[in-house]
Structure formats: C-alpha cells, structure tokens
Amino acid sequence: MAGExxxxxxxxxxxxxATVAVDxxxxxxGAGEIVGILGPNGSGKTTTILMLLGLTEPTEGRAEVAxxxxxxxxxxVKRRVGYLPDQVGFYDGLSAQDNLxxxxxxxxxxxxxxxxxxxxxxxRVGLAGLGRARxxxxxxxxxxxxxxxxxxxxxxxxxxxxxxxxxLDPHSxxxxxxxxxxxxxxxxAVLLSSHHLDQVQSVCDRVALFNRxxxxxxxxxxxxxxxxxxxxxxxxxxxxxxxGAGDIAALLAAVPGVVRVQPLGGERYRVDCRHELRAxxxxxxxxxxxxxxIQFAAPSLNEVYARYFEEARDAxx
Amino acid sequence: xxxxRAEGARxxxxxxxxxxxxxxxxxxxxxxxxxxxxxxxxxxxxxLAAAYQAIRTIRATIGESPFLFLRLxxxxxxxxxxxxxxxxxxxxxxxxxxxxxxxxxEFNRRTMSRILAQPIYRDALLLGKFFAxxxxxxxxxxxxxxxxxxxxxxxxxxxxxxEETVRMLGFLxxxxxxxxxxxxxALLFSVLFRAPATAALAALGVWLLFALFWSVxxxxxxxxxxxxxxxxxxxxxxxxxxxxVIDRLSPNTLYGETxxxxxxxxxxxxGPVLISQLEGALLGAPLPAAQSFxxxxxxxxxxxxxxxxxxxxxYIAFQRQxxxx
Numbered sequence: 082m083a084g085e086x087x088x089x090x091x092x093x094x095x096x097x098x099a100t101v102a103v104d105x106x107x108x109x110x111g112a113g114e115i116v117g118i119l120g121p122n123g124s125g126k127t128t129t130i131l132m133l134l135g136l137t138e139p140t141e142g143r144a145e146v147a148x149x150x151x152x153x154x155x156x157x158v159k160r161r162v163g164y165l166p167d168q169v170g171f172y173d174g175l176s177a178q179d180n181l182x183x184x185x186x187x188x189x190x191x192x193x194x195x196x197x198x199x200x201x202x203x204x205r206v207g208l209a210g211l212g213r214a215r216x217x218x219x220x221x222x223x224x225x226x227x228x229x230x231x232x233x234x235x236x237x238x239x240x241x242x243x244x245x246x247x248x249l250d251p252h253s254x255x256x257x258x259x260x261x262x263x264x265x266x267x268x269x270a271v272l273l274s275s276h277h278l279d280q281v282q283s284v285c286d287r288v289a290l291f292n293r294x295x296x297x298x299x300x301x302x303x304x305x306x307x308x309x310x311x312x313x314x315x316x317x318x319x320x321x322x323x324x325g326a327g328d329i330a331a332l333l334a335a336v337p338g339v340v341r342v343q344p345l346g347g348e349r350y351r352v353d354c355r356h357e358l359r360a361x362x363x364x365x366x367x368x369x370x371x372x373x374x375i376q377f378a379a380p381s382l383n384e385v386y387a388r389y390f391e392e393a394r395d396a397x398x
Numbered sequence: 399x400x401x402x403r404a405e406g407a408r409x410x411x412x413x414x415x416x417x418x419x420x421x422x423x424x425x426x427x428x429x430x431x432x433x434x435x436x437x438x439x440x441x442x443x444x445x446l447a448a449a450y451q452a453i454r455t456i457r458a459t460i461g462e463s464p465f466l467f468l469r470l471x472x473x474x475x476x477x478x479x480x481x482x483x484x485x486x487x488x489x490x491x492x493x494x495x496x497x498x499x500x501x502x503x504e505f506n507r508r509t510m511s512r513i514l515a516q517p518i519y520r521d522a523l524l525l526g527k528f529f530a531x532x533x534x535x536x537x538x539x540x541x542x543x544x545x546x547x548x549x550x551x552x553x554x555x556x557x558x559x560x561e562e563t564v565r566m567l568g569f570l571x572x573x574x575x576x577x578x579x580x581x582x583x584a585l586l587f588s589v590l591f592r593a594p595a596t597a598a599l600a601a602l603g604v605w606l607l608f609a610l611f612w613s614v615x616x617x618x619x620x621x622x623x624x625x626x627x628x629x630x631x632x633x634x635x636x637x638x639x640x641x642x643v644i645d646r647l648s649p650n651t652l653y654g655e656t657x658x659x660x661x662x663x664x665x666x667x668x669g670p671v672l673i674s675q676l677e678g679a680l681l682g683a684p685l686p687a688a689q690s691f692x693x694x695x696x697x698x699x700x701x702x703x704x705x706x707x708x709x710x711x712x713y714i715a716f717q718r719q720x721x722x723x
Contacts, residue, residue, distance in 0.1 A: 127722065131511075131720075131721065131722070134515055136511065136514055136515070136721045137720065137721065152409070153408065153409055153410055154409070154410045154411065155409060155411070155517075155519070156410070156411035156415055156517040156518075156519070157410070157411070157517075159515060159516060159517040159518075160517045162515070163515075164511070164512065164515035165512075166508065166511045166512055166515075168508060169508065169512055170507040170508025170509040170512065171507070171509065171512075172427075172507065172509065173507070174427075183419065183423050184512070184513070184516050186416075186419035186422075186423075187416045187419050187420075187513065187516035187517065187518050188516050188517055189415075189416075189517060228512070231512075
C-alpha cells in the first residue's frame with residue numbers, strides 16, 4: 082500500500098432487517114493508490130461506498146475516511162471525498178458551469194475559487210469551451226467527464242468512482258482511465274467499483290473481490306491469481322508438436338507442479354503452475370516437440386474472477 | 399479509529415451547512431421555470447380581473463364603507479368570485495406545483511447521491527427546497543399584493559388607511575402560511591412517491607378532500623362523535639363544537655376564518671356564538687385590527703403548526719430513505 086491510509090474500514094457491516102448487505106468487511110486504501118472493488122450485483126459494493134461517504138449508517142463496525150468518521154463527521158468526510166455515481170445525473174436545464182457552481186457552493190467554495198477551478202477542471206476532462214452549454218445537450222460520456230470535473234474541482238483526498246465507464250465508448254473509456262491515473266498522480270486515493278475487469282486491471286494497484294457482502298479476496302492481481310489459479314505462476318508455452326496438440330497438453334499436464342493446462346488455440350498453451358517451472362517444462366517438451374516460446378503470462382483478472390466464482394458456485398452445491 | 403456506532407453516533411457539523419446554496423439555486427430555478435411563469439400568469443390575471451370587477455362596483459358606492467381596499471379583496475361580482483376566494487382556490491395549486499417533484503425529481507434525475515455526496519445534510523436539502531418554494535410563492539404573492547394595492551390607488555384615487563394596510567399585511571402573511579401548508583403537503587408526497595405524477599395526484603387529492611368534501615364530511619363525523627345536531631331545545635352546542643373542531647383540521651377552514659376576521663372587520667367571533675356573548679355588542683361595528691389579530695391568532699398558529707407537523711413527517715420519511723443513484 083502506498084503512503085498513509087486514507088480509507089480504513091474495520092468490521093463494517095450493514096443489515097437491512099434479516100438481510101446482510103455488507104458483512105464485517107476490512108479494507109485499507111493508501112494515499113495515491115487505486116483500489117478496484119469488484120463483485121456481482123448485490124454483493125455489497127455500493128452499500129460499502131455509501132457507508133464510506135456517510136450516506137448510510139453502518140449497523141456495526143467502524144470506518145475512517147481522510148481521517149474522519151463518516152458516521153459522526155460526514156460533512157468533514159464529504160469535504161475531502163469526490164464521488165462519481167453510476168450514470169451520473171445533472172440538472173439538464175442548467176449549463177455545465179452552473180451545475181458545478183452549485184456543487185462548488187455546497188462544498189463551501191467561494192465564487193472566485195469555483196471559477197478558477199472550473200476552468201482548469203473542464204479543460205482537463207476535455208470539455209473546454211462547453212462550460213456555458215446546457216447539460217441537457219450532453220451525451221452520457223460527456224456527463225461522466227463533467228462528473229469527473231466536479232471531483233477535480235473539489236481537489237479531494239479520496240475519489241470514489243462507481244461504474245464510471247459503463248456508458249462510455251472504447252475510445253472515451255481509454256481517455257477516462259487515463260484521467261483516473263491522473264488522479265493518482267495528484268496523490269488522490271481512488272476507490273473504483275466496476276464490472277469491467279480488464280479496465281480495473283489496467284488502472285488498479287490492488288483489488289478487493291466482494292461476494293455476498295464479504296471481501297472474499299484482496300490484493301494485487303498477481304497475488305489473487307496465486308491464490309485462485311492455484312499457483313501464482315502462469316506460463317504461456319508455444320510449441321509445435323509432431324505428434325499432435327493433445328499430446329503436448331498431456332505432456333505439460335504431467336509435469337509435477339502443474340495445476341492446469343489450457344489450450345489457447347493454435348500452438349499456444351497456458352499452464353498454471355505452483356512454482357516457476359519454465360525450465361522443467363522446456364526439458365519435458367524437448368523430445369516430442371519444437372519449443373517456439375516459453376514465458377510468464379500476465380495473470381488475468383477475468384480468469385481470477387471467473388475461477389473464483391466457479392469454485393464458489395461448486396462449493397455452494 | 400473513531401468510536402463505533404455503539405460508542406455514540408452524534409453527528410458533527412451544522413445541519414444548516416449548504417442551506418443558503420440550496421435555497422438560492424432552487425429559488426432561481428422556480429422563478430425562471432416555465433411552470434412558475436404559467437401559474438403566476440394564471441393567478442395574476444384571474445386575481446386582477448376579480449379585483450378590477452370589485453373596484454368597478456365599489457366606485458359606484460364609494461362613500462358607503464370606510465374599508466374600500468378590504469372590500470376590493472372580498473367583494474364578488476358575477477361571473478368572477480372574490481379576490482380572496484380565488485386566492486384560496488389557486489394558492490394550493492401553485493404551492494403543489496412548486497414542490498410535488500422536489501425530492502423524487504432529484505432521484506429521477508439521478509442527482510440525489512451526487513448532491514448528498516457534497517458536505518450537506520439531508521436536513522438542509524429538504525429545508526432548502528421548502529424555503530425556496532415558500533420564497534418563490536412569497537415573491538409572487540407580494541407582487542400581487544402590491545399590484546392590487548396600486549390598482550386600488552389608481553382607480554379609487556385614495557390611499558389605504560393604516561388599519562386597512564395592517565389588515566391586508568396580516569392577510570398576506572396568512573396567505574403565505576396557507577401556501578406553506580400545501581408546499582409541505584406536496585413535499586411530503588414528493589418524498590413518499592418516486593413518481594412525480596403520483597405525488598402530484600396525491601397532493602391534489604388531499605386538496606380536493608379539503609376544498610370540496612370536508613364540509614360534507616364534518617357534519618357526518620360530528621354526528622357520529624357528538625350525537626345529532628338538533629336537540630329538544632334546538633341546535634346542540636356539543637355537536638356544533640365538535641363540528642368546528644373537525645372543520646378546523648382543514649387548512650382551508652383555518653385560512654377562510656383568518657381571511658374573514660381580517661378582511662371583514664365587523665367579524666367578532668369565529669365558530670358558534672351564544673346569545674349571551676352578544677350582550678352589549680354593537681353588531682356591525684368594526685373591531686380594531688389588534689382585536690381581529692387576537693381572534694385569528696389560533697388559526698394563524700394552527701396553519702404554521704400544521705406546516706411544521708407535515709414537514710416533520712416528510713423529514714422523518716426522507717431520513718429513512720436509502721440514497722442510491
């Protein structure tokens with residue numbers, strides 16, 4: 082974790098009657114760190130965000146955001162936290178500037194500070210020149226950018242982004258992810274909730290995987306892959322076998338320490354190993370095939386996610 | 399780490415933080431909205447037409463009453479009802495139109511979570527929206543009040559007396575308080591119903607209940623609670639008193655009684671009057687304004703109390719709501 086802890090949750094719990102939405106979660110996020118929170122719908126991500134923002138009371142446990150308790154000092158927390166909800170809404174009849182001036186006033190900023198910060202923020206999110214345009218004429222992508230501009234105006238210690246790229250096209254998504262990295266460069270801690278695992282993997286330092294109100298897994302993608310994919314070493318092998326592809330997969334699977342072999346198509350295989358086995362794999366393949374390449378594969382969050390919930394489903398059955 | 403919930407969860411920071419920003423933004427929205435302009439035009443045209451008709455009648459009999467300006471507000475001339483009757487009818491509509499989508503509109507626009515993620519409590523948001531609607535209504539009513547006064551000055555060629563001005567100001571305050579009740583009703587339904595159309599319909603339903611059906615219902619309920627209206631020796635006081643109490647649960651009744659006592663200075667009592675109370679009274683002689691204010695004080699405080707009670711119900715309902723985009 083980078084720098085001082087700006088978000089800390091200990092045993093945070095939220096119950097709605099008999100339903101446990103969030104179940105004793107522990108979470109820490111450091112300054113300038115981007116942490117992704119993942120999980121299926123209803124797994125407790127948004128409820129956790131609302132508790133951290135002071136918008137809903139935890140039933141149990143405690144939290145600290147930017148040094149303040151969201152339950153007892155929500156105004157102090159909200160002064161230091163920028164929040165971009167899923168498919169952010171604005172007042173369509175007002176201009177971009179009037180919308181952000183209103184939230185700037187609510188945040189306690191003076192008119193002159195708002196004007197200066199608005200000009201800088203709107204430029205940074207790529208909406209320069211549209212300050213006087215009515216938000217009703219904006220696309221969803223432009224609204225998301227405007228939401229980010231609102232966060233930038235606030236200059237927060239923590240930014241909480243809930244599904245910020247849901248309505249964006251691929252190009253806008255890449256630009257938006259770059260802006261999120263920009264927040265990290267400013268020293269802002271970012272809590273990013275998303276279902277787009279590749280995006281989360283591309284920007285997040287760590288991830289927390291929510292399942293049924295609990296954080297089932299937390300750590301870097303490599304750490305999670307180590308725990309979920311059964312090894313921590315994923316090796317991509319490209320080999321041309323004279324005796325057929327099935328034999329190569331069998332050869333690889335027979336190596337002690339190999340957990341799983343997954344054909345990737347053509348002459349490529351992905352091998353999950355318990356430890357570093359590149360040399361051993363090469364040795365075993367040598368008599369039966371021509372080894373074209375062997376290298377560590379970057380673990381994929383998609384695979385980790387899919388495997389975790391596959392196993393969780395199997396365990397439940 | 400801060401103490402847990404069990405160790406004490408008293409929140410810190412003023413509940414009024416951000417109130418000014420909410421009031422300023424919402425008032426500006428109201429005053430510039432097409433909805434408000436249409437309603438203002440409707441109220442102004444009908445009320446001014448009623449006042450003009452009244453002025454034409456009064457000018458023919460200008461020497462008959464010392465309270466020309468009060469008559470201007472109370473005199474009805476076919477086909478238009480009096481100025482105060484029109485206000486009593488239109489003010490609830492304007493008030494409901496100002497607040498029926500105050501809270502549910504924020505949810506539907508998906509702005510609620512973004513706004514409440516700013517350093518502001520829900521208290522300030524709800525109160526700010528109430529104050530903004532009340533302020534917009536007040537601006538409209540004061541303008542109308544000044545217009546009617548100006549029209550009277552122009553056509554009578556006489557200024558209103560101090561007594562009349564005080565009474566008219568009291569009536570203006572009562573009208574604002576009456577509007578406040580209906581703003582609170584509309585605000586409550588905007589919290590309870592996520593669909594603005596449902597909220598508007600519910601508020602209009604309450605208005606119709608009090609405007610049209612309350613006077614039909616009150617004798618029936620009073621009959622059930624206090625027995626028949628007529629006894630062996632004529633009308634029964636218990637029935638009349640019960641009917642009056644039930645009748646006064648309606649903001650329309652409270653407002654109507656306030657208008658009656660303030661704008662008809664000869665009004666000496668509101669509710670059942672016994673013959674013994676009339677002993678020594680000069681019937682038809684006007685009461686001083688101060689006495690009329692004493693007479694309407696319970697009605698005026700009743701309107702304000704009703705507003706506060708309805709607002710508190712809306713506040714509790716809003717506090718219990720889950721804030722999600």
